[in-house]
Amino acid sequence: MTxxxxxxxxxxxxxxxxxxxxxxxxxxxxxxxxVAGSLSSSKSTHVALVVPSLRTAIFAELIQGISDVLKxxxxxxxxxxxGNSTQIEEAAVRGYAAQRVGGVILHNTRHDExxxxxxxxxxxxxxxxxxxIRKPIxxxxxxxxxAAGAAMAEHLLARGYERIAFVSLPVKxxxxxxxxxxxxxxxLRRDKVVVPAELILEVPTGMVSGARxxxxxxxxxxTTQATMFSGDVLAAGALFECQRRGIAIPSGMAxxxxxxxxxxxxxxxxxxxxxxxxxxxxxxxxxxxxxxxRGLGAPGLRHDVGFTVVERHST
Amino acid sequence: MTxxxxxxxxxxxxxxxxxxxxxxxxxxxxxxxxVAGSLSSSKSTHVALVVPSLRTAIFAELIQGISDVLKxxxxxxxxxxxGNSTQIEEAAVRGYAAQRVGGVILHNTRHDExxxxxxxxxxxxxxxxxxxIRKPIxxxxxxxxxAAGAAMAEHLLARGYERIAFVSLPVKxxxxxxxxxxxxxxxLRRDKVVVPAELILEVPTGMVSGARxxxxxxxxxxTTQATMFSGDVLAAGALFECQRRGIAIPSGMAxxxxxxxxxxxxxxxxxxxxxxxxxxxxxxxxxxxxxxxRGLGAPGLRHDVGFTVVERHST
DNA sequence: TTGTATGCGTTATCAA
DNA sequence: TTGATAACGCATACAA
Numbered sequence: 001m002t003x004x005x006x007x008x009x010x011x012x013x014x015x016x017x018x019x020x021x022x023x024x025x026x027x028x029x030x031x032x033x034x035v036a037g038s039l040s041s042s043k044s045t046h047v048a049l050v051v052p053s054l055r056t057a058i059f060a061e062l063i064q065g066i067s068d069v070l071k072x073x074x075x076x077x078x079x080x081x082x083g084n085s086t087q088i089e090e091a092a093v094r095g096y097a098a099q100r101v102g103g104v105i106l107h108n109t110r111h112d113e114x115x116x117x118x119x120x121x122x123x124x125x126x127x128x129x130x131x132x133i134r135k136p137i138x139x140x141x142x143x144x145x146x147a148a149g150a151a152m153a154e155h156l157l158a159r160g161y162e163r164i165a166f167v168s169l170p171v172k173x174x175x176x177x178x179x180x181x182x183x184x185x186x187x188l189r190r191d192k193v194v195v196p197a198e199l200i201l202e203v204p205t206g207m208v209s210g211a212r213x214x215x216x217x218x219x220x221x222x223t224t225q226a227t228m229f230s231g232d233v234l235a236a237g238a239l240f241e242c243q244r245r246g247i248a249i250p251s252g253m254a255x256x257x258x259x260x261x262x263x264x265x266x267x268x269x270x271x272x273x274x275x276x277x278x279x280x281x282x283x284x285x286x287x288x289x290x291x292x293x294r295g296l297g298a299p300g301l302r303h304d305v306g307f308t309v310v311e312r313h314s315t
Numbered sequence: 316m317t318x319x320x321x322x323x324x325x326x327x328x329x330x331x332x333x334x335x336x337x338x339x340x341x342x343x344x345x346x347x348x349x350v351a352g353s354l355s356s357s358k359s360t361h362v363a364l365v366v367p368s369l370r371t372a373i374f375a376e377l378i379q380g381i382s383d384v385l386k387x388x389x390x391x392x393x394x395x396x397x398g399n400s401t402q403i404e405e406a407a408v409r410g411y412a413a414q415r416v417g418g419v420i421l422h423n424t425r426h427d428e429x430x431x432x433x434x435x436x437x438x439x440x441x442x443x444x445x446x447x448i449r450k451p452i453x454x455x456x457x458x459x460x461x462a463a464g465a466a467m468a469e470h471l472l473a474r475g476y477e478r479i480a481f482v483s484l485p486v487k488x489x490x491x492x493x494x495x496x497x498x499x500x501x502x503l504r505r506d507k508v509v510v511p512a513e514l515i516l517e518v519p520t521g522m523v524s525g526a527r528x529x530x531x532x533x534x535x536x537x538t539t540q541a542t543m544f545s546g547d548v549l550a551a552g553a554l555f556e557c558q559r560r561g562i563a564i565p566s567g568m569a570x571x572x573x574x575x576x577x578x579x580x581x582x583x584x585x586x587x588x589x590x591x592x593x594x595x596x597x598x599x600x601x602x603x604x605x606x607x608x609r610g611l612g613a614p615g616l617r618h619d620v621g622f623t624v625v626e627r628h629s630t
Numbered sequence: 631t632t633g634t635a636t637g638c639g640t641t642a643t644c645a646a
Numbered sequence: 647t648t649g650a651t652a653a654c655g656c657a658t659a660c661a662a
Binding site: 029031032033034035036038039044046053054055056057060061063064067071074076077078079080081094095097098099100117118121122206207208211233236237240243244262263265266267268 | 347351353359368370371372375376386392393394409414415432433437521522523526548551552555558577578581
């Protein structure tokens with residue numbers, strides 16, 4: 001018990017005893033067993049994150065934001081990916097509940113019905129980060145994808161584009177993408193602009209996929225003026241395909257993307273996109289969980305980090 | 316005890332009892348406490364990974380490879396970043412030792428002297444993945460960065476380039492980059508090609524940094540024929556800068572990069588680079604740890620996953 | 631096939 | 647300021 005105190009609160013131990021303890025610890029190489037500590041105190045220093053995929057760079061900033069905050073407080077980050085499957089997410093959440101983690105961050109906002117049940121039964125704080133949904137399980141830190149879609153539509157309208165294509169990842173199980181698309185379309189409709197069904201595409205992830213999509217648009221509907229992409233690096237693939245075909249951007253085809261990245265800032269021309277503070281989302285989500293697991297803060301958090309339409313030369 | 320058995324090995328329990336247990340579990344919402352399980356059995360289902368940075372996409376494939384294998388075996392992945400600081404790495408390792416993780420994967424191959432001590436004292440298996448070093452702490456799964464550098468030098472020589480610049484991230488605390496550079500330079504020297512000191516640059520990470528570097532080379536040494544980049548996306552930044560300046564690639568300047576990425580396959584022209592199976596590195600490292608923590612496999616593993624110089628149109 | 635006793639290494643609580 | 651005791655919830659070993 002005295003050793004335990006010496007490690008957690010050295011001031012509560014006399015300096016003589018403290019010195020003796022430290023010397024023995026050094027000599028025998030004692031390393032406190034945090035598993036036993038967790039069991040005894042029923043406090044966890046683990047936070048779990050479930051993202052749709054680990055392969056994309058999109059989540060790098062989110063992860064870094066979380067990791068930075070957790071490191072400050074001696075918490076550990078556990079990561080897994082769901083592949084946009086609610087079943088895999090549920091299995092992950094079950095595992096995290098069994099491990100009695102201190103909190104869970106879910107990027108998806110669509111879940112198996114058991115997920116809220118499992119988490120609330122275990123009393124585990126949850127933050128959702130994928131979209132600023134109305135009714136989070138517990139807390140939500142994000143921005144409105146729907147508003148972002150509308151803002152991007154407004155930008156394209158302001159630049160005078162009227163014949164517009166929309167290319168995204170499959171919206172099934174991707175509520176964020178669906179919200180963006182809905183916001184985008186609704187704003188266009190307000191100005192009597194309608195995207196024909198054959199120019200609303202759903203494609204796989206990746207640059208090659210973006211290239212194929214823009215090729216399809218160019219081939220089947222050559223009068224299209226602008227293409228809006230929603231999903232990781234699709235627009236970059238499209239830009240490179242236009243370069244290969246000798247099509248000038250934006251005069252021959254304007255392109256924009258829903259998620260900003262370092263790449264879009266550096267291509268020629270650089271690519272208009274929606275910028276959101278992904279590291280801040282991570283940091284705030286993590287901070288809230290740390291606070292909660294220390295008994296601070298309120299259960300329900302709803303934080304809008306906002307976004308910006310970064311107007312670049314591709315539109 | 317019977318409940319414990321019913322969950323781990325349902326066949327060892329009579330069907331009547333099993334049914335009763337399952338119904339009660341469902342009714343009361345029982346979730347086994349894995350922390351208590353770990354403490355009791357002194358077996359961990361956690362594997363820790365320390366990468367230099369989480370911000371770059373380079374580690375996404377490594378992480379995915381690890382995660383896929385761990386998921387199959389019910390293991391959990393814990394991640395942190397060291398920022399190429401041996402001190403931060405040591406702190407992380409200390410924390411993982413306290414948590415009695417089942418294994419640790421370190422991407423860096425240069426460590427604080429305490430790191431091997433801590434890990435071996437705790438009996439925690441370690442895999443290093445950054446370079447195929449001669450004397451790993453325990454196991455190593457990687458490829459030879461030195462050989463990769465040499466192979467890339469050979470490629471450039473074969474294409475007839477003789478006035479060559481070398482741009483990398485700072486080599487301090489980055490043994491991999493240093494190994495690549497040494498292998499590269501050594502191979503050039505064999506053909507009596509020498510890179511002048513003023514064309515050996517060390518720059519920060521990022522596309523902007525790559526652009527600045529190539530600008531510096533172009534401005535200060537316009538007769539340079541090729542620039543070799545070592546570090547993430549540097550070459551992409553250089554390519555875009557050349558596009559902005561109207562310099563043709565490869566006739567005006569050839570560029571190549573040490574680490575392949577989706578981006579390099581899609582730019583115009585696409586960029587010659589070294590391809591290595593990063594997901595396989597992760598998968599094998601994870602598998603070895605899983606095996607070890609089950610008492611299988613031998614302590615010392617040394618696996619060379621190899622690499623390929625992918626010759627594209629930028630050289 | 632089921633159940634009992636015991637211990638894993640901490641921390642909370644209370645006593646000295 | 648230090649120490650003794652009990653408890654956290656499971657799994658090991660053994661008994662029935």
